[in-house]
Amino acid sequence: MSVQVNTKQAEALGGDVEKQAVQGADIFIQSLQNEGVEMIFGYPGGAVLPIYDALYKNPIPHILARHEQGAIHAAEGYARVSGKTGVVIATSGPGATNLVTGIADAMMDSLPLVVFTGQVASAVIGTDAFQEADIVGITQPITKHNYQVKDVNDLPRIIHEAFHIASTGRPGPVLVDIPKNVSNEIFTMAEVKQTEVNLPGYQPTTTPNFLQIQKVAQAIQKAKKPLVLAGAGVLHAKAAEDLTAFIEQTKIPVTNTLLGLGTIHGEHPQFLGMAGMHGTYAANMAICECDLLINFGARFDDRLTGNLEHFAPNAQVIHIDIDPAEIGKNVPTDIPIVADAKEAIQALLKLGISTEGIEQWTAHLNEMKEEYPLHYKNEEEGILPQEAIEMIHKHTRGDAIVTTDVGQHQMWTAQYYKFNHPDHWVTSGGLGTMGFGFPAAIGAQLAKPKETVVAITGDGGFQMTLQELSLLQESQIPVKVIILNNQCLGMVRQWQQTFYQERYSESLMPSQPDFVKLAEAYDIEGYKVTSLNEADAVFEKALNSNKPVLIDCRVKQIENVYPMVAPGKGLHEMLGVKP
Amino acid sequence: MKRVITTTVINQSGVLNRVTGLLMKRQFNIESITVGHTEQPGISKMTFVVHVEDQRKLEQLLKQLQKQIDVLKVNDISDKAIVTRELALIKVLSPPAVRSEITSIIEPFRATVIDMSKNVITVQVTGDPEKVEAFIDLVRPYGIKEMTRTGATAFVRENQKTPSQQLSIL
Numbered sequence: 001m002s003v004q005v006n007t008k009q010a011e012a013l014g015g016d017v018e019k020q021a022v023q024g025a026d027i028f029i030q031s032l033q034n035e036g037v038e039m040i041f042g043y044p045g046g047a048v049l050p051i052y053d054a055l056y057k058n059p060i061p062h063i064l065a066r067h068e069q070g071a072i073h074a075a076e077g078y079a080r081v082s083g084k085t086g087v088v089i090a091t092s093g094p095g096a097t098n099l100v101t102g103i104a105d106a107m108m109d110s111l112p113l114v115v116f117t118g119q120v121a122s123a124v125i126g127t128d129a130f131q132e133a134d135i136v137g138i139t140q141p142i143t144k145h146n147y148q149v150k151d152v153n154d155l156p157r158i159i160h161e162a163f164h165i166a167s168t169g170r171p172g173p174v175l176v177d178i179p180k181n182v183s184n185e186i187f188t189m190a191e192v193k194q195t196e197v198n199l200p201g202y203q204p205t206t207t208p209n210f211l212q213i214q215k216v217a218q219a220i221q222k223a224k225k226p227l228v229l230a231g232a233g234v235l236h237a238k239a240a241e242d243l244t245a246f247i248e249q250t251k252i253p254v255t256n257t258l259l260g261l262g263t264i265h266g267e268h269p270q271f272l273g274m275a276g277m278h279g280t281y282a283a284n285m286a287i288c289e290c291d292l293l294i295n296f297g298a299r300f301d302d303r304l305t306g307n308l309e310h311f312a313p314n315a316q317v318i319h320i321d322i323d324p325a326e327i328g329k330n331v332p333t334d335i336p337i338v339a340d341a342k343e344a345i346q347a348l349l350k351l352g353i354s355t356e357g358i359e360q361w362t363a364h365l366n367e368m369k370e371e372y373p374l375h376y377k378n379e380e381e382g383i384l385p386q387e388a389i390e391m392i393h394k395h396t397r398g399d400a401i402v403t404t405d406v407g408q409h410q411m412w413t414a415q416y417y418k419f420n421h422p423d424h425w426v427t428s429g430g431l432g433t434m435g436f437g438f439p440a441a442i443g444a445q446l447a448k449p450k451e452t453v454v455a456i457t458g459d460g461g462f463q464m465t466l467q468e469l470s471l472l473q474e475s476q477i478p479v480k481v482i483i484l485n486n487q488c489l490g491m492v493r494q495w496q497q498t499f500y501q502e503r504y505s506e507s508l509m510p511s512q513p514d515f516v517k518l519a520e521a522y523d524i525e526g527y528k529v530t531s532l533n534e535a536d537a538v539f540e541k542a543l544n545s546n547k548p549v550l551i552d553c554r555v556k557q558i559e560n561v562y563p564m565v566a567p568g569k570g571l572h573e574m575l576g577v578k579p
Numbered sequence: 580m581k582r583v584i585t586t587t588v589i590n591q592s593g594v595l596n597r598v599t600g601l602l603m604k605r606q607f608n609i610e611s612i613t614v615g616h617t618e619q620p621g622i623s624k625m626t627f628v629v630h631v632e633d634q635r636k637l638e639q640l641l642k643q644l645q646k647q648i649d650v651l652k653v654n655d656i657s658d659k660a661i662v663t664r665e666l667a668l669i670k671v672l673s674p675p676a677v678r679s680e681i682t683s684i685i686e687p688f689r690a691t692v693i694d695m696s697k698n699v700i701t702v703q704v705t706g707d708p709e710k711v712e713a714f715i716d717l718v719r720p721y722g723i724k725e726m727t728r729t730g731a732t733a734f735v736r737e738n739q740k741t742p743s744q745q746l747s748i749l
Contacts, residue, residue, distance in 0.1 A: 325643050
């Protein structure tokens with residue numbers, strides 16, 4: 001597309017009309033088009049009016065959330081599912097600060113976002129002007145990089161760099177703060193050209209060192225109890241298929257981090273389930289007993305490792321990560337490899353590595369898998385949250401895109417929904433953000449309109465961003481919202497029960513809105529289910545419908561997520577392994 | 580352990596903030612930090628002296644710094660042959676009775692008196708931080724009225740000593 005030439009402005013500048021003389025805001029839109037941006041999530045305001053005006057003239061589909069937090073979580077969901085960079089626009093001050101949670105969330109979970117915030121005019125920056133906030137300062141510790149545009153002529157370069165930084169290496173959020181006068185300013189460059197990115201301080205290593213890869217091969221051949229731990233790095237590198245090929249070639253058993261779910265088919269015979277605080281017994285014991293731990297793209301988060309003193313005590317550790325700063329950060333590494341997961345796995349595949357004498361090990365793990373499966377017991381009427389998740393799995397055949405917040409419902413989903421695809425699991429892992437799942441589902445659905453998208457939330461988290469129901473209705477985005485409603489903050493309640501002598505301080509929410517009426521208020525189908533039979537019928541209907549639906553699924557309040565590794569304990573000290 | 584780390588950075592507004600913010604977030608305690616231009620336009624150099632607990636913490640610090648997009652180069656130069664300099668300005672109480680005594684201390688340190696009033700002299704001392712420290716200790720008994728230090732700036736010497744080869748008797 002070509003930017004419209006504003007002849008009046010060009011004349012006013014005394015310039016020649018033939019030459020392009022356009023506003024910064026137009027350059028902004030053109031730059032986004034050059035980057036191939038398919039859609040923008042945002043919310044207008046005073047400081048971004050020039051940009052929204054330019055968007056009016058040269059539209060890129062824009063998703064109008066009802067709160068900036070909704071916009072950015074939707075962009076995260078979009079980024080996670082599409083593998084492309086999510087784009088967010090918000091105005092200065094409160095608009096910008098409302099994005100902070102989403103930016104931190106994207107940073108923790110390495111999601112590529114480019115966030116544009118308006119800023120007050122350069123002349124009044126630093127005067128505490130109306131709707132002014134130092135968003136560059138605020139977001140410095142929670143962005144991969146951030147910019148404030150000082151000169152309109154830098155705008156195309158900065159935008160191009162921002163997209164480059166966000167999407168390469170270890171992905172992450174980049175913020176670009178644009179003062180209002182910059183988007184209003186006249187840009188007189190002949191053409192907005194995409195220049196080569198020139199960032200000498202940013203040269204991510206993607207190709208693994210071959211000698212190190214050979215060392216990995218030797219270690220695997222020597223190992224008697226090898227284990228693969230696959231994290232979200234595999235998903236970001238789009239290397240799930242390669243990983244499956246690798247474990248099938250080597251016969252090594254595999255476990256996932258929370259965010260790595262989907263790298264391996266949920267019902268793959270070599271898959272031990274998720275590891276960590278609420279991981280399976282087999283997965284955690286495999287970590288405790290293995291003599292070789294091969295970590296592809298996981299950052300050894302404390303929710304995974306438990307007490308570091310007892311983490312993989314007998315293992316030689318191989319850590320493959322694109323971010324060198326993650327290697328050795330938490331767990332000492334014997335063979336470090338800085339590389340893109342896909343390139344590393346492909347390099348390993350080429351070597352045709354085979355394992356020898358690990359049959360006893362895999363048989364032992366399979367025994368544990370059989371003997372200590374995830375379990376729950378329902379002897380009374382009513383629905384257990386685990387049953388609800390299994391039912392969702394049944395009706396979607398494990399093919400739905402599932403999003404969650406943080407907490408009990410998240411852990412149950414991770415445990416009981418068996419993911420078949422690498423890009424179908426969207427959860428707030430690192431930051432653990434309540435209110436994430438529902439707007440993220442909207443972004444995910446926009447990225448993949450044909451898939452079934454289910455937002456599984458708790459009654460607490462849903463109330464943090466429920467205003468986005470407007471968006472569902474307005475654009476008829478067929479997200480299925482399933483609230484596992486236990487009328488409390490389940491995980492908080494569980495911890496209070498376990499570690500605070502059942503002192504349920506402010507974690508119970510006996511007074512909830514009527515979620516069905518709420519859905520109706522937004523003109524969305526709503527259902528309340530209280531028994532398994534009801535749930536079965538409603539889920540079947542809802543999950544096969546092409547309309548947005550909200551289901552208030554009443555589940556038992558006193559139900560805990562097990563098994564569990566208590567904070568500060570080692571993975572070998574799991575609770576609730578047996579019924 | 581005390582480490583001397585230099586970073587070469589792109590001279591952009593906010594870079595210092597970014598680096599110190601990073602150190603704060605990761606709980607590193609900075610003893611001193613100095614920043615200034617280098618011989619290349621647009622490039623600045625920071626020298627900081629930091630206390631780190633162990634080798635792993637140090638590695639983490641270097642890697643996190645390296646990760647910053649405006650940071651071009653990070654070096655831990657503590658174990659190299661380096662040149663370190665610091666400047667301190669010190670106002671010492673010096674009534675006429677002890678003035679000559681103080682000046683006699685100044686001399687061996689090659690410090691300079693840069694201001695003088697009836698009862699106070701201001702001294703400028705430069706050198707490696709230990710020398711500055713030693714000087715301060717010496718003048719402290721006279722009464723330091725005010726003091727300011729720049730923190731250390733450093734780089735590696737042009738000629739690094741190569742470790743001598745072990746001689747075998749055979």
